[in-house]
Amino acid sequence: MAVLVLQIPPRQRLASRAADESVPPRSLAELDYVFSPDGLAVGSSGRAAPALLPRADSVVAVLADADVAWQRITLPKAPPARLRAALAGMLEEALLDDEDALHFALPPQAASGSEAWIAVVHRGWLAGVVAELEAAGVVVDRVVPAAVPGTPGGHFCLPADADADAAPWLTLVREDGITRLRTDGTLARALLPADPAAQRWTATPAAAAAAERFLGQPVEVFAEAGRVLDAARSPWNLRQFELAPRRRGLRVLRELMQRLMSPEWRPVRWGALALVVVQVVGLNALAWQQRRAIDERQAQLTTTLQQSFPGVRAVVDAPLQMRREAERLRAAAGRAGDGDLEVLLGAAAAAWPEGQGPVQTLRYESGRLTLAADGWSEPEIAGFRARLGPAGYAVELADGRITLTRRAGAAA
Incomplete structure (x- = not known):
């Protein structure tokens, strides 16, 4: 199943706009994308306007590290219609923005009463991104974060407008969450684990040398295209609650076809194909048997007609000819x-x-x-x-x- 992964530009903060009023707000005039024919390997990548993006079976939007905040709570026991309000009430003291301006997303297969990470995103901004893409004809099936809490480690990268010798940014994944900070300060070094060699560290090609100097050990070079494709395979989907996609009509059919053509459904497809083949072979065998029985019955009728009425040479319709011969004999006998x-x-x-x-x-x-x-x-x-x-x-x-x-x- 072909997958198109879109790298959403970071949300522009008010501080950065105030620092330079000449910089316009970020738009989606062009997007960095990664196209994968099978969802596993990078097929192609580039930058294009939404209307010119490659067509794929599934479209996944990846948010930047700084655009997703994480909070760990015990999931409340509430009905689905009131779950978002319950989450806002539990996170009210930990949030800096007004709860109505934020969007919450639960992890996949979340269960009430268990501890879980909650993703927090600016709701108006994310809704605007999804609406702008869909207005351009790009239907976003899933929205995923670039990094999720889990295995400790980190990723180094340089912003798109940074100099080659600038200090890279570090997305640090720890047990208590995800932190994004610059590596030219003391905070990043203070938050490093005691044994960095036991963690997985990746870096883009431009930031690899600086990352190795910062850590004092080699890092795995991980191109941005590979990272966003790896993020797209995450089971997370931030399109929940009020941002959940509306599945109607052809969209439902398209999603069902995509699910049916996915690799995990391959055994079902092969089984259905084998069942169809068996049915076709069985029907043909049954038709052959029925045809053979009909031919045998017609041969018996022909033999009976010729034995009963030796004067009949050519047999076209045995029952009709037999009735005619019987009528002829009856008339000849005067009955x-x-x-x-x-x-x-x-x-x-x-x-x-x-x-x-x-x-x-x-x-x-x-x-x-x-x-x-x-x-x-x-x-x-x-x-x-x-x-x-x-x-x-x-x-x-x-x-x-x-x-x-x-x-x-x-x-x-």
Whole structure:
């Protein structure tokens, strides 16, 4: 599944804007991106306007280290509709900004009553970033932090506008949270662990030399593209509560297709394909067996016809030809058929209503016997039809006349 990772520029603080009023607020006119065809390796990277970004199955936005604050609390037991208000109440004393201006995000699979890290982001800024991207046609599926509390260590990098010989910034991950600070002061060295060699330290290529001098040991060179792709694989998603994506219509279908095409669903896809193949093979085998049975039945009919009527050479429709030959033999023997006049008259006489005199007029044509029924009452007509119905005859009444015919397929 192709993944597009967007590196969101750091939020501009009021202090930096006051220092230089000529610097405009940051916008998303262009974004650094990383494209991965499989979500594991970097395929390409670059910088482009949102409308010109590569298309991918999933879009992940990565926030800068300084834009996400972390607080560790015991998760309150509250219903989902009131969980955000409960979090704001618990974090009220630890927050510097007004709680209405902040956005909170829970860790994946968070359970009430357990201790967990809570991510805190400026809500208006993050909502504006998501809205600006979606207005440009870029649907953001997840928003993740660049670093999350966990394994102690750190990452060194230089800001985009910094000089090559400037002191790098350090994103320090400790058990009590994440701190971002400059390495040219004493605070960064004071916060280092007692044994830095036991931790994992990474740095961008531009900051690698300065980071090694600061630590006094080698560091792992980690390009920014690899770091943001590694962050995109995090299970975190900051799009929660009021910033949760609205899953409707085609978006729901797209997410289901993305989930179905993900690597973890590969066994399900192979199983479904195997099931379809087995069903197709089974249906073809059943159709072959049915066709063979039909062919055998037709061969038996042909053999029976030719044995019973040796004069028939070419067999086209065995049942029809057999009926015709039987009718021909019956006529040659002088026996009346089911639709002949004698048989129809006998059936009508057997069912004739009591009290009715002889029929005045009759007409016979092609297996249809029409009799005059003037003056017949409804019970007499119903009784006539009821007596002939079980014998396989159809009775129709129209314009004072009764028409008697033999129903097709009726037993003699």
